[in-house]
Amino acid sequence: MRIRRHRRWMAPVVAAAAVGLALTGCTGDAAEQDAADVDCADYEQYGTFEGKSVSVAGTILDLEADRLSESWADFETCTGIEVDYQGSSEFEAQIAVLAEGGNAPDVGIVPQPGLLGRLAAGGWLIPASADVEANVDEWWSADWKQYGTYEDTFYAAPLMASIKGYVWYSPAEFEEKGYEIPKTLDELTALSEQIAADGDHKPWCVGLESGDATGWPGTDWVEDYMLRLHGADVYDQWVTHGIPFNDPQVAEAFDAVGAYLKNDDMVNGGIGDVSTQVTEAFQTAGLPILDGTCSLHHQASFYETFWNPEGGDENTVASDGSVFAFLLPPVNADDPLSVTGGGEFPVxxxxxxxxxxxxxxxxxxxxxxxxxxxxxxxxxxxxxxxQVASSELLTQSIEILQDPETTFRFDGSDLMPGAVGADSFWKGIVAWVTGEDTAQVLDTIESSWPKG
Structure with missing residues (x-):
């Protein structure tokens, strides 16, 4: 799914604000600098707007919010536009309410195409300008443009991105114990069983807790298996309800994931038994890899931020570093590269x-x-x-996204109607992990799909 730097990227914030959102602010004021120190050649095309301001809101918090504000500091200096960013863990839940009441920010950084569609259907969004569309046509693929489009009207360009389906591990542990990077899903099963048999710890560490969004990391598992087991066409049918949520192909993906998440021999390394998945925060769930009490953690490229929770740099993300990651492998080693991912859209x-x-x-x-x-x-x-990326893994991720041979599919729950993708699917994952059988969970999610 999505914190999608947003939910998935940073920890929730609980400070209250008058508009009913829990806000943590980062403003352009923090990035003020003397215009003489900035080369404004790259910004002349945007014009000058002395005394103008733009309010921005989204789910991006803490360090990521600071970096976001820094990324447009020169733009502010050169154009005269003051950008005021406010981040909130409640943005997704409240933005439609604010829009309906006429209290929306000028720009909302929306992490879900489904939410973008809901806001567009409400008549609250301004279509993107010709300049925005020209940039997207030049710098983005047609698939990414489509994610910012609703009913043939283009509303927003993509912003950042993530690749889902990475499996994080310790290179030192793999070298010491002779573990090899799996090339197929069967080899991943064999590796997991080998780690479990070695007896030092359970192989996988998993955290599904994310406040009101608890369960979303499990949806990412299912989406990755849907794409790998059944291909892009079936994946597309699933997220658009061309096949029902309780289709046997969906059940197969759930059961493949359940071989890990519902198996006490497989989870929850360094944390506890299967039940602890729903109480362990997704932000901290991978950290047992660092102390050798877990070997594998499934999480997106953005998880790189969490390996140094105190903000230091003692844990390096590299193929010879403290931690690294490989993509969840395909069914067959020679299958084309297929990945799921996410992103944001400034509406x-x-x-x-x-x-x-x-x-x-x-x-x-x-x-x-x-x-x-x-x-x-x-x-x-x-x-x-x-090459400007901050790690070997992120450089690799960018190259994957830029490769025209890569099959990319947006996070499925982000594309589904909110009643499913941001509600029953998440809740279904929690019920399933804690004991409900696959058929019961899928029937419940299917019944929640909006009619018509």
Whole structure:
């Protein structure tokens, strides 16, 4: 799914604000600098707007919010536009309410195409300008453009991205114990069984807790298996309800995941038994790898941020470092590369030149290189230099996204109607892990799919 730096990226914040959102702010004020120190050549195309401001809200918090604000500091200096960003763990739950009441920010960084569609259907969004669309046509694939489109109207360019389906591990442990990176799903099963048989610890560590979004990490597992077991066409049918949620192919993916998540021999290394998955926060769930009480953790590329929870750099992400990751393998070693992933979309609630100038900058290759060079994230912008990424893994991730041979599919629950993708699917994962059988869970989720 999505914290999608947002939910999935940073820990929730609980400070209350007058509009009913729990907000943690990062403003352009923190990035003020003398214009004489900034080369404004890359920003002349956006114009000057002295005294103008743009309010922005999203789910990006803490360190990632600081870096986000830094990524547009030069834009502020050169254009005169003051950008005021407010991050909230409740953004997704509250943005439609704010829009309906006329209290939405100028720009909302939306992490779900499904939520974008809901806001567009409510009549609250401003279509993207011709300049934003021109940037997307130049720097993004048609698939990514489609994720920002609703009923043939283009509303928002993509922003950042993530690749789901990484399996994090300790290179030192693999070398010491002779473990090899699996090339197929069967080899992954064999590796997991080998680690369990060695008896030092359970192989997998898993955390499904994420506040109101508890369960979403489990949806990522299912989505990865749907794509690998059944291919892109079936995946597309599933997320659009071309096949029902209780289709046998979906059940097969659930059961394949259940061989790990519902198996006390497989989870929860360094944490506890199967039941602890629903109480362990996704942000901390992979950390037992660092102390040798777990070997494998399934989480997206953005999880790189969490290996140094105190903000240091003692744990390196590299093939010869403290921790690294391989992609969840395919069924057959020679299958084409297929990955799931996510991203965000800056939608506009106010029709103003300064708002579109800001959104045009966010859709540019300049912004993508500025933000990625600050660390911790990637983008699918084709103008991004992979070498500016902050780690070997993120460079690899960018190259995967830019490779025209890669089959990419957006996070399935992000594409589904909110009643399913942001509700019954999450809740179904929790019920399933804690004891309900697959058929019962899938029937319940299927019954929640909106009629018509």
């Amino acid at each position: 506009a609630f106010r029709d103003a030149e300064e708002v579109e100038a800001f959104r045009t900058y966010l859709s540019s290759d300049t912004w993508a290189n500025n933000r990625v060079s600050l660390g911790g994230v990637i983008s699918a912008n084709k103008g991004l230099d992979p």
